[in-house]
Amino acid sequence: MIVSGKVCVVTGASSGIGRRVALDLAAGGAKVCVTARRTERLEELLGELGDGRGHSLFTADVGDRNSVRALADHVRDTYGRCDVLINNAGYSEESHFTGPDDVAELERVMQTNFWGTVYCTAELLPLLSDSAPASVVNVASMAGRLAVGGASSYCASKFAVVGWSEALASDLAEREVYVSVVEPGFVPTEGFPQHDMVGDPFLKYMLGTVEQVSAAILDAIENRKLERVVPRWYYLLQVPRVVTPWLYRWVLRNAVEPRQKRE
Numbered sequence: 001m002i003v004s005g006k007v008c009v010v011t012g013a014s015s016g017i018g019r020r021v022a023l024d025l026a027a028g029g030a031k032v033c034v035t036a037r038r039t040e041r042l043e044e045l046l047g048e049l050g051d052g053r054g055h056s057l058f059t060a061d062v063g064d065r066n067s068v069r070a071l072a073d074h075v076r077d078t079y080g081r082c083d084v085l086i087n088n089a090g091y092s093e094e095s096h097f098t099g100p101d102d103v104a105e106l107e108r109v110m111q112t113n114f115w116g117t118v119y120c121t122a123e124l125l126p127l128l129s130d131s132a133p134a135s136v137v138n139v140a141s142m143a144g145r146l147a148v149g150g151a152s153s154y155c156a157s158k159f160a161v162v163g164w165s166e167a168l169a170s171d172l173a174e175r176e177v178y179v180s181v182v183e184p185g186f187v188p189t190e191g192f193p194q195h196d197m198v199g200d201p202f203l204k205y206m207l208g209t210v211e212q213v214s215a216a217i218l219d220a221i222e223n224r225k226l227e228r229v230v231p232r233w234y235y236l237l238q239v240p241r242v243v244t245p246w247l248y249r250w251v252l253r254n255a256v257e258p259r260q261k262r263e
Contacts, residue, residue: 012089062116
């Protein structure tokens, strides 16, 4: 596997997609630094990764730039290099935007989901550049392509991640730091349990898995792909927005958003 012997940093590694990709990277022979806010979860994961194999943990809040600088120092002091950065940390506070009281929520979500991605990339970029060819994989969401009401802060943060990733890919190409953006659809995780879809006889078939997302991340690294959608057929959901925007908006107003309000 292309990650064998590489130093890989995974944010948001305490559960869900981050945990799965950390395990898969380690299985592929990588040296993995896992980071999140929950130290006890990271300690459990480190035990699963295998002691004495060059793995490490660092407790950090990606929305705090000083905390991210300390993470970069840890990676520099421990490994002296960084070959792969996976910006996976993120969360959602889903609610309808109604006015001034909701601005704080938007700021909190943007701080972690967008600025956390920016901080980690910025602080680890010197190590990534020195280790080139290197990879940065930003885990966004289909919510960064298709916005729906009731999740305005999350959609805004993921649209920002997608746009920044695409521009950054051009900025860093000459330095051989390859940027990818992975956009999962509905994937049940601890932070996003998708209870309504798991129990629905039809909607459950729209769900992806953390294993699929991890495989897409590894594929993006190995083949230097700018974009991967998970599951792949979710690409088709973007077609109505581009080709028939009136139909896309009608479906949102009359099917998706009313369902959200009922839930």
